[in-house]
Amino acid sequence: AATAAAADEIDAASAQSASADTRQLLSVHQLAPVIELLLPGLLSPSQKLRAAALQVMCCFDQPAYLGSGTPDNATTAPTDASSRPDHGIASPDKPQAERSAFEGCACDVLSTLRDIHLRPCTVEAGRRWSVALERIANHLEYGRVPGLLLPGLVAGLIGTLHIR
Secondary structure, three states, X not given: OHHHHHHHHHHHHHHHHHHXXXXXXXXXXXXXXXXXXXXXXXXXXXXXXXXXXXXXXXXXXXXXXXXXXXXXXXXXXXXXXHHOOOOOOOOOOHHHHHHHHHOOOEOOHHHHHHHHHHOOOOHHHHHHHHHHHHHHHHHHHOOOOOHHHHHHXXXXXXXXXXXX
């Protein structure tokens, strides 16, 4: 009985180690070279190839959204009061609320594009995806999308124009 318990512990430890190795292989740090390699597939006229490329990219851990007040994206965030979505109404706590709403959450722009490619085009799906694309546009406008994902996002959007 003792050897069976020890064998179970060894199996559990090796499974946990294998899982950790897999997570390390699919980390955010490995995503940049994969995006560069798959860019031609995202620009392809073949919908199946674009969907497969997006599926591979979505297997990796996705970087977190950037906060709207970070210095890296200060030039892309709207500074003019008339261009903000609150229609120019001043609110001192608005920037902090925006920052806390997305900062640290996994960026889902590639998974949104993947879902568009994997679902059949219907009227219902078209409405849903137009809202999703508008949400991506808002993230881009406020500089929340990490620079790592921008080449894949742009190529994926261009590829989406082939069918939508």
